[in-house]
Amino acid sequence: MNPSRLLRRELMGIAAVWWREFKVFWREKSRIISSIVQPLIWLFLFGSGIGASFSVNHVHYRDYIYPGILTMSVIFGSVFFGLYIVWDRKLDVLKAVLVAPVARISIFFGKVLGGCTDVLLQVMILFAFSFLFPAVDPRGIPPALLLLLVTSVALVSLGLALGSLMESLEGFQVISAFLVFPLFFLSGALFPLDDRLPYWLTGLVKINPLSYTVDGVRGALLGMNHYPFAMNLGILTLFAAVMLIIGSILFSRMK
Amino acid sequence: MDGTSGNERMMNDRTVIETRSLTKTFGRIEAVRGIDLSIERGEIFGLLGPNGAGKTTTIGMLCTVIRPTSGRGIIAGFDIAASPTQVRRNVGIVFQDPTLDTILTGRENLELHARLYGIGADVRGSWIDEMLALVDLKDRADDLTRTYSGGMRRRLELARGLLHRPAVLFLDEPTLGLDPQTRARVWEYIRKTVQQENITVVLTTHYMEEAQQMCGRVGIMDHGKIIALDTPQNMIDSLGGDIVAIRAASPPLESIRSLPGVSSVQMTDGLMEVTMKSAHLHLAALLGLIPDVHSVEMRKPTLNDVFMKLTGRDIREDGAARGESWVETAARYQQRGR
Numbered sequence: 001m002n003p004s005r006l007l008r009r010e011l012m013g014i015a016a017v018w019w020r021e022f023k024v025f026w027r028e029k030s031r032i033i034s035s036i037v038q039p040l041i042w043l044f045l046f047g048s049g050i051g052a053s054f055s056v057n058h059v060h061y062r063d064y065i066y067p068g069i070l071t072m073s074v075i076f077g078s079v080f081f082g083l084y085i086v087w088d089r090k091l092d093v094l095k096a097v098l099v100a101p102v103a104r105i106s107i108f109f110g111k112v113l114g115g116c117t118d119v120l121l122q123v124m125i126l127f128a129f130s131f132l133f134p135a136v137d138p139r140g141i142p143p144a145l146l147l148l149l150v151t152s153v154a155l156v157s158l159g160l161a162l163g164s165l166m167e168s169l170e171g172f173q174v175i176s177a178f179l180v181f182p183l184f185f186l187s188g189a190l191f192p193l194d195d196r197l198p199y200w201l202t203g204l205v206k207i208n209p210l211s212y213t214v215d216g217v218r219g220a221l222l223g224m225n226h227y228p229f230a231m232n233l234g235i236l237t238l239f240a241a242v243m244l245i246i247g248s249i250l251f252s253r254m255k
Numbered sequence: 256m257d258g259t260s261g262n263e264r265m266m267n268d269r270t271v272i273e274t275r276s277l278t279k280t281f282g283r284i285e286a287v288r289g290i291d292l293s294i295e296r297g298e299i300f301g302l303l304g305p306n307g308a309g310k311t312t313t314i315g316m317l318c319t320v321i322r323p324t325s326g327r328g329i330i331a332g333f334d335i336a337a338s339p340t341q342v343r344r345n346v347g348i349v350f351q352d353p354t355l356d357t358i359l360t361g362r363e364n365l366e367l368h369a370r371l372y373g374i375g376a377d378v379r380g381s382w383i384d385e386m387l388a389l390v391d392l393k394d395r396a397d398d399l400t401r402t403y404s405g406g407m408r409r410r411l412e413l414a415r416g417l418l419h420r421p422a423v424l425f426l427d428e429p430t431l432g433l434d435p436q437t438r439a440r441v442w443e444y445i446r447k448t449v450q451q452e453n454i455t456v457v458l459t460t461h462y463m464e465e466a467q468q469m470c471g472r473v474g475i476m477d478h479g480k481i482i483a484l485d486t487p488q489n490m491i492d493s494l495g496g497d498i499v500a501i502r503a504a505s506p507p508l509e510s511i512r513s514l515p516g517v518s519s520v521q522m523t524d525g526l527m528e529v530t531m532k533s534a535h536l537h538l539a540a541l542l543g544l545i546p547d548v549h550s551v552e553m554r555k556p557t558l559n560d561v562f563m564k565l566t567g568r569d570i571r572e573d574g575a576a577r578g579e580s581w582v583e584t585a586a587r588y589q590q591r592g593r
Contacts, residue, residue: 010371016370024358096415099320100371101343104348 013102014110021114025121035077035122039069040129056192059222063094063135067111067217068189069149070126074119075184078152081115082247084157086166089254104252108160111251112244115156116149125146130221140220143229147216147236154209154240164247164254179198187214193226209239269295270316271422271455275328279312286312287327288479294457294472296422299449301466302459303475303562310459311351313476314425317457318348331422344372349418351427353408357401361392361411364400365418371497386414389451390444406437406467410444417448424449426458430465438462442469463558467491473558477566488563495519498556499541501527502549510544549571 025032047062047069055066088094098105123145130136163176186201187210193202200217205211216232225232273462279287287309294300296340302310317328319339329334330346352421356364365383374382390410393460400408409429416424429445429533430438441463449456460466466473483490496520506527512520516532531537534553542548 011374013371016367019370020356020359020367023363029356091357092350092352092354093356095350095352096348096356097347097369097371099318099343100368101340101373102371103340222550 008240009101010103010106013106014113016098016104017110017114017119017206020035021111024115025101025114025118032122035073036125038125039073041086042069042072043133051247057225059135063133063222064192064218065190066130066133066136067144067221068214069122070185070189071073071151071187071213073122073126074148074152074213075180075187075210077119077122078155078176078181079159079162080120082136082156082161083163083166083172085111085160085163086169086171089163090169104254105248106217106250108251112153112156112159112247115152115159119152119156120145120149129208131231136221140222144217144220147213147220147233149215150233150236151210154236154243157240157243161243161247161250164250182214183208184209187211189214192224195207209235214238261280271296271329272330274317274326274328275286277316277323277328278376279309279316280324284480287316290481292345292474292481292484294455296455297453299470300454300460300473300479301474302457302476303461303463303466304459304462305566308476309479310476314427314457314459315344315433316349317423318346319343319563334560335593345422347419347421347424349409349412349424349426349429351431353402353412355403355408355411355415357399360397360399361403362387362396364411364459368415370420374419379536382418382420386418386453389417389448390414404437405433409433409437410443413441413444413448414457415479417454420452421454423455423457428459428461430460430462438465457566459548463562469560474563475565482565483561487558490558493532494556494560494564496532497530497538498554498560499529499531499534499538500552500554501529501542501545502551503527503545504547504549506545511541514541514544539572 014250043066045223047065051061051064053124054061088180091225098104100107127141127145130138130141162171162179186204188205191197197205212227212232212233212235215225215227216229216236219227221231234249260479270293272292274290274292276291277287278285278289284426290313302313304310312321315329318336319335319342323336330342333341333345335342356367356549359367362383364581365386367377369379369383384393387396390413392411392414395403395407396501400411403411406532412427414427416426426445430441433441445456445458446469448454458466458469470487472484472486474481474491475490485493496516500527508520508522508527511517511527514531514537516537517529518532519528519530521528529541531541536543537555538551540553
């Protein structure tokens with residue numbers, strides 16, 4: 001078979017998996033709703049509560065954490081989407097897909113695309129609420145979306161990589177407690193990265209790639225960033241590339 | 256990788272599956288120990304044997320899901336090790352355990368399969384309709400498969416396995432866990448599809464009666480080897496006649512053995528099993544030799560008798576049928592799991 005035909009077959013395979021993920025996403029309306037409601041609760045209940053006595057550089061705390069909560073949606077949505085393959089494997093749903101004449105790596109890429117699509121659709125719904133946050137500049141939405149997309153690629157890959165290694169669903173809690181929550185809290189999503197932070201916390205925040213998502217999105221939407229946009233995007237792209245490589249290797253080796 | 260060995264010629268134009276010393280070891284366990292098979296186009300071939308005999312591993316290797324440790328296998332002209340993608344395109348599989356996507360409808364399951372197998376959008380819809388009609392699921396096609404009964408799920412899986420028009424369809428225990436009526440219906444569908452699609456079927460089962468009815472040839476596997484390979488009828492004939500089971504206090508074994516047509520006499524727990532040709536004609540002579548007959552039962556032998564003769568065991572794994580306690584059954588299940 002000639003290479004272009006082969007490539008077309010693989011692209012069809014990627015699209016097939018993508019199509020499946022989208023169907024499943026669309027069917028599970030309750031999951032979409034809860035993925036929207038949860039961040040809104042953070043913003044309006046937590047943000048308004050703290051915001052009553054606390055603001056950052058004259059920006060209301062609720063508006064200040066809007067970029068961080070967007071990032072939170074991406075973190076949770078992406079990692080758990082990836083981890084979900086443990087469940088697929090348990091139900092043998094993946095078995096029929098894995099015997100198809102499609103390379104494992106194509107199935108992996110289809111999954112990554114599917115996960116990113118789900119997460120970005122959720123993010124776009126959250127952007128639709130941005131008018132409720134006076135400090136947010138809607139012109140910053142496209143660059144923010146780009147940063148969140150790259151972040152989602154990295155984290156869906158991470159989730160798939162971990163899901164490939166896991167044998168049972170019991171690992172969910174462990175990953176949630178030891179990886180997902182620390183990644184979120186150490187991203188500066190809820191507090192500013194300034195010199196009042198204890199030095200150990202500053203260090204941890206700086207080595208967390210997701211801090212650059214929060215910083216970049218905060219820069220785009222609120223103009224409150226520490227690093228230039230290109231640097232944030234560059235670090236995240238590198239992070240995504242590394243995760244794609246690790247994820248595709250582990251997924252290909254998965255039994 | 257794909258193009259290199261695509262044009263291998265087979266020894267015979269009608270041969271669609273050919274294996275040479277196909278072997279698989281998992282660590283120290285030899286799951287499959289050198290299998291030689293040659294299966295022709297249009298055959299329904301049964302691979303029989305108890306759980307753990309190596310049937311599923313053999314099928315796994317032929318489907319390129321499991322990499323052989325050594326030996327060769329060629330399917331539809333493609334080497335299973337060198338051109339797995341081409342092999343995959345030419346085989347359909349119905350797994351032992353259900354693998355439908357229950358969040359999707361029946362039609363969507365087929366649609367996903369069609370896309371994965373590279374079936375173009377121009378024919379996709381009509382091929383799917385054709386398959387849904389074949390397994391009588393047209394009216395339920397747009398319901399989620401989680402609402403399907405066990406038999407309907409199997410039928411849809413059958414349709415999925417056939418959708419991309421493979422040369423060979425593998426059915427791994429296609430009726431396991433179904434009730435007898437549904438089992439009979441599923442076999443009906445398998446038979447119908449084989450006739451209509453003119454493909455080769457390789458199936459595993461441990462329902463001997465079903466294999467006897469369905470398969471043109473069967474291979475009996477035990478401990479990773481094929482220990483017999485023939486048509487069911489030839490295998491049964493090789494036993495040497497009908498079986499007469501007699502319960503009697505002291506049957507004269509020697510004089511029974513010397514009766515014309517008797518090929519074997521076996522005593523187990525006071526039950527004597529005499530294998531003889533045309534037992535219905537010679538029954539009077541046989542019974543005349545035994546003074547105190549308690550009970551007599553005459554039956555035609557089945558593949559299960561062949562299996563018992565070859566392996567010394569009953570193929571049915573189910574503890575109740577063997578009269579063993581649930582503790583023994585549980586112990587065996589545990590051993591098998593390792």
